[in-house]
Amino acid sequence: xxxxxxxxxxxxxxxxxxxxxxxxxxxxxxxxxxxxxxxxxxxxxxxxxxxxxxxxxxxxxxxxxxxxxxxxxxxxxxxxxxxxxxxxxxxxxxxxxxxxxxxxxxxxxxxxxxxxxxxxxxxxxxxxxxxxxxxxxxxxxxxxxxxxxxxxxxxxxxxxxxxxxxxxxxxxxxxxxxxxxxxxxxxxxxxxxxxxxxxxxxxxxxxxxxxxxxxxxxxxxxxxxxxxxxxxxxxxxxxxxxxxxxxxxxxxxxxxxxxxxxxxxxxxxxxxxxxxxxxxxxxxxxxxxxxxxxxxxxxxxxxxxxxxxxxxxxxxxxxxxxxxxxxxxxxxx
Amino acid sequence: xxxxxxxxxxxxxxxxxxxxxxxxxxxxxxxxxxxxxxxxxxxxxxxxxxxxxxxxxxxxxxxxxxxxxxxxxxxxxxxxxxxxxxxxxxxxxxxxxxxxxxxxxxxxxxxxxxxxxxxxxxxxxxxxxxxxxxxxxxxxxxxxxxxxxxxxxxxxxxxxxxxxxxxxxxxxxxxxxxxxxxxxxxxxxxxxxxxxxxxxxxxxxxxxxxxxxxxxxxxxxxxxxxxxxxxxxxxxxxxxxxxxxxxxxxxxxxxxxxxxxxxxxxxxxxxxxxxxxxxxxxxxxxxxxxxxxxxxxxxxxxxxxxxxxxxxxxxxxxxxxxxxxxxxxxxxx
Amino acid sequence: xxxxxxxxxxxxxxxxxxxxxxxxxxxxxxxxxxxxxxxxxxxxxxxxxxxxxxxxxxxxxxxxxxxxxxxxxxxxxxxxxxxxxxxxxxxxxxxxxxxxxxxxxxxxxxxxxxxxxxxxxxxxxxxxxxxxxxxxxxxxxxxxxxxxxxxxxxxxxxxxxxxxxxxxxxxxxxxxxxxxxxxxxxxxxxxxxxxxxxxxxxxxxxxxxxxxxxxxxxxxxxxxxxxxxxxxxxxxxxxxxxxxxxxxxxxxxxxxxxxxxxxxxxxxxxxxxxxxxxxxxxxxxxxxxxxxxxxxxxxxxxxxxxxxxxxxxxxxxxxxxxxxxxxxxxxxx
Numbered sequence: 001x002x003x004x005x006x007x008x009x010x011x012x013x014x015x016x017x018x019x020x021x022x023x024x025x026x027x028x029x030x031x032x033x034x035x036x037x038x039x040x041x042x043x044x045x046x047x048x049x050x051x052x053x054x055x056x057x058x059x060x061x062x063x064x065x066x067x068x069x070x071x072x073x074x075x076x077x078x079x080x081x082x083x084x085x086x087x088x089x090x091x092x093x094x095x096x097x098x099x100x101x102x103x104x105x106x107x108x109x110x111x112x113x114x115x116x117x118x119x120x121x122x123x124x125x126x127x128x129x130x131x132x133x134x135x136x137x138x139x140x141x142x143x144x145x146x147x148x149x150x151x152x153x154x155x156x157x158x159x160x161x162x163x164x165x166x167x168x169x170x171x172x173x174x175x176x177x178x179x180x181x182x183x184x185x186x187x188x189x190x191x192x193x194x195x196x197x198x199x200x201x202x203x204x205x206x207x208x209x210x211x212x213x214x215x216x217x218x219x220x221x222x223x224x225x226x227x228x229x230x231x232x233x234x235x236x237x238x239x240x241x242x243x244x245x246x247x248x249x250x251x252x253x254x255x256x257x258x259x260x261x262x263x264x265x266x267x268x269x270x271x272x273x274x275x276x277x278x279x280x281x282x283x284x285x286x287x288x289x290x291x292x293x294x295x296x297x298x299x300x301x302x303x304x305x306x307x308x309x310x311x312x313x314x315x316x317x318x319x320x321x322x323x324x325x326x327x328x329x330x331x332x333x
Numbered sequence: 334x335x336x337x338x339x340x341x342x343x344x345x346x347x348x349x350x351x352x353x354x355x356x357x358x359x360x361x362x363x364x365x366x367x368x369x370x371x372x373x374x375x376x377x378x379x380x381x382x383x384x385x386x387x388x389x390x391x392x393x394x395x396x397x398x399x400x401x402x403x404x405x406x407x408x409x410x411x412x413x414x415x416x417x418x419x420x421x422x423x424x425x426x427x428x429x430x431x432x433x434x435x436x437x438x439x440x441x442x443x444x445x446x447x448x449x450x451x452x453x454x455x456x457x458x459x460x461x462x463x464x465x466x467x468x469x470x471x472x473x474x475x476x477x478x479x480x481x482x483x484x485x486x487x488x489x490x491x492x493x494x495x496x497x498x499x500x501x502x503x504x505x506x507x508x509x510x511x512x513x514x515x516x517x518x519x520x521x522x523x524x525x526x527x528x529x530x531x532x533x534x535x536x537x538x539x540x541x542x543x544x545x546x547x548x549x550x551x552x553x554x555x556x557x558x559x560x561x562x563x564x565x566x567x568x569x570x571x572x573x574x575x576x577x578x579x580x581x582x583x584x585x586x587x588x589x590x591x592x593x594x595x596x597x598x599x600x601x602x603x604x605x606x607x608x609x610x611x612x613x614x615x616x617x618x619x620x621x622x623x624x625x626x627x628x629x630x631x632x633x634x635x636x637x638x639x640x641x642x643x644x645x646x647x648x649x650x651x652x653x654x655x656x657x658x659x660x661x662x663x664x665x666x
Numbered sequence: 667x668x669x670x671x672x673x674x675x676x677x678x679x680x681x682x683x684x685x686x687x688x689x690x691x692x693x694x695x696x697x698x699x700x701x702x703x704x705x706x707x708x709x710x711x712x713x714x715x716x717x718x719x720x721x722x723x724x725x726x727x728x729x730x731x732x733x734x735x736x737x738x739x740x741x742x743x744x745x746x747x748x749x750x751x752x753x754x755x756x757x758x759x760x761x762x763x764x765x766x767x768x769x770x771x772x773x774x775x776x777x778x779x780x781x782x783x784x785x786x787x788x789x790x791x792x793x794x795x796x797x798x799x800x801x802x803x804x805x806x807x808x809x810x811x812x813x814x815x816x817x818x819x820x821x822x823x824x825x826x827x828x829x830x831x832x833x834x835x836x837x838x839x840x841x842x843x844x845x846x847x848x849x850x851x852x853x854x855x856x857x858x859x860x861x862x863x864x865x866x867x868x869x870x871x872x873x874x875x876x877x878x879x880x881x882x883x884x885x886x887x888x889x890x891x892x893x894x895x896x897x898x899x900x901x902x903x904x905x906x907x908x909x910x911x912x913x914x915x916x917x918x919x920x921x922x923x924x925x926x927x928x929x930x931x932x933x934x935x936x937x938x939x940x941x942x943x944x945x946x947x948x949x950x951x952x953x954x955x956x957x958x959x960x961x962x963x964x965x966x967x968x969x970x971x972x973x974x975x976x977x978x979x980x981x982x983x984x985x986x987x988x989x990x991x992x993x994x995x996x997x998x999x
Contacts, residue, residue, distance in 0.1 A: 027885040085861040103451040118769040118787045121451045121469040136787040139487035154805035154823045157487045157505040172823040172841040175505040178543035181564040195418040210844035210879040213543040213565040219360040231847040232879040232901045235565045235583040250901040251919045253584045271602045313655040322979040436784040454784045454802040472820035490820045490838040508838040511876035514897040528751040546876040546898040552693040568898045568916040586917045604935045646988040
């Protein structure tokens, strides 16, 4: 495809020969002949100019380098990069149909254009929305509902009663609707399991990473809002409510009954204790532990999580601590 | 069912109209007409009184509110709540039998009233106790033993030789009996895998959360004691011994060869290094790292874990550290 | 087998009756009659001498105890222990062949002596090297390549395009090639998924622990070098490059695009932020968070990770902090 045509696709302008053809995108680490390379930071331009890459994709904010290679210049380079990736890498499109090894319960409702692959098990009264794609070894429990256009990677477990919105992408190994961790030691010292009879529900365009687990509620539901993206190996406890447009990074753990607002970011390996509230737009930096509720828009860090600038001062102080103690000792005698 | 009859079931007393009928339990967050709501904390009574909920379940320790809604008063509200949840939500009871898609090895012993669902694989010489229920896509390895009345959720892996006690509940995605992380770099710098020929064994009434992994022992066994409850995404290393009646919360990691006593609580995201001993009744607070053995009944916190009151003093001091350093600087010149 | 013959096998010398027969290895925790026990630390000799164990395996560095039990003395006790474990515990060797319930796509290439067990799914154009063993419920995606002699435990997911080297051992529940966590919020506030069109590639003799997840690259590949050993529940983000001969312990998380050199050790629950470089022979101690690049051979600890001796001084100072603050308060008025 010529750069001219690509430029029309991504609303960009070609500097240099717009009849140059490229057949894919490649990376700054491994720039290939015949491809266009997206350069996010100015400092990487030089090495790409000296590489076999055929063309460059740049935001207008980056000053145009002197080169014979043609440049595709756009307002938002990252967005154009995503558009080109999609253009050149058309998703694998599996055939429609239900594989003969799939075990279907009674009264299962299957929408139009659905693909359910080998060895899946779908229990009674489940409902699969139009255009859903379900890879091998998935389990979809009794009364569950998979929304239109959702994609389940291989061996996902959807426990009974779960409700997934439209266009969810669920990675391999995810467990939705496992029992919450609820027990009660009575006065005689006997341990009882609290029955977990609630469900998990997700909004639209939710994505959940590999081997993440989300527990069903005791009553009512554990909820994940639309457009929230969850990374791998995350644990979300029973009765949690998570708003829209959140980012939850790898290995985060959220204990039971916490409420997370909209547009909240939880960085890697964060922990949230039970029954706290994180208001909208909160950012929790990596590895922090949130032990109390956090107000709208706050950025927090540390254990226990504090306003980030305060926590950073403490971390900086720590480096000086051994010397200070040494000095005080000498003085104090 | 009338409140009168429910009261007999949970050993409680009805205040108000005992002929009122309820058909389920609902929560304080979403109280529904026709249901009884368990109120744990006095402060929530008011909102439930003004809700569509039909009746209230209260412990005797909570003073009786003035209301027209009937109240079921009991000694232990939480216990009665559990009993009512069980009463109204009879577990899904799958049919008996071995699904035709199950692959059975030679010499597999299947007890009475067992249910093995679609696509499970059970290897040679395995033994499934009476009344066990095994959901789809489970793998039960050579010579393994599943105790009576145990429940395996979908796609659980039981590696060869594992022995599970009675009434275990194993959540989806659990791996029991994976190889321990054992290697040896010899003097020539060659790396050798230490063969892991031991097993995993559990007592009775053990519960294991979704996607948790427990490694087999090098020799002998990794052991989980009766009535111990383990949450999601927990890692337990080879040769660990865990006692009875423990609680192990989400994302805890226990390195190899550690010994955990009875009634030990490990809160969320705790780490335990290898070869330490936690005596009975130890409590490790959230996110702590235990680097040495802990005496009976101690409550510890931090990295490295210290007695909790000591650790809390340190955390409190930290907040004051930046100012103190500032002040010392001014003074010290 | 007589100790004499075992001694020849492991290049050792028998002290005492070399016609004594043993049939297995047992541990110092549970020494059994008819077995040989490897004693790593001198302090454990006494209890083994008073146990039913039949013989002792000792390194020459440990002084020979006075006993009637025969001793097998070797240069490297641990290495001999591994050799004996292998000798007495011949691995379970599954039959060759493709189980009739396996679903094979078009144009799948299967090497000699391969075993693919029940209910596996192998998609189009995948390639399975000679002697590979694939346990039940594995999914091997489109165009993937499993190297010669590799072993996949039950229900491993190999997403499309992954390339595994020779003699890999992949534990149950592993997901290789899940989508990286890549999104972009454009200037209009719309959220876009960045297509992840790269792959995961591993070298030879890589081992990956249960329920670990490794994301595919956005472009190019996420790479794990030969002979690197990864424990359970580890998360490795997209575009990471990990060198040869590394050890990565349980629950470690490595964010996207980081580069780890050769012979690097990451202890349990370590976190590595994105885009940092750990040079060869770096050691990151337990629970540390690496927030910046680390030079060759450094040993680091803490959050943020610092040279370990510095970090240890800070940890030691912390214990004294509350008293110091108390004292300063009294003085300062």
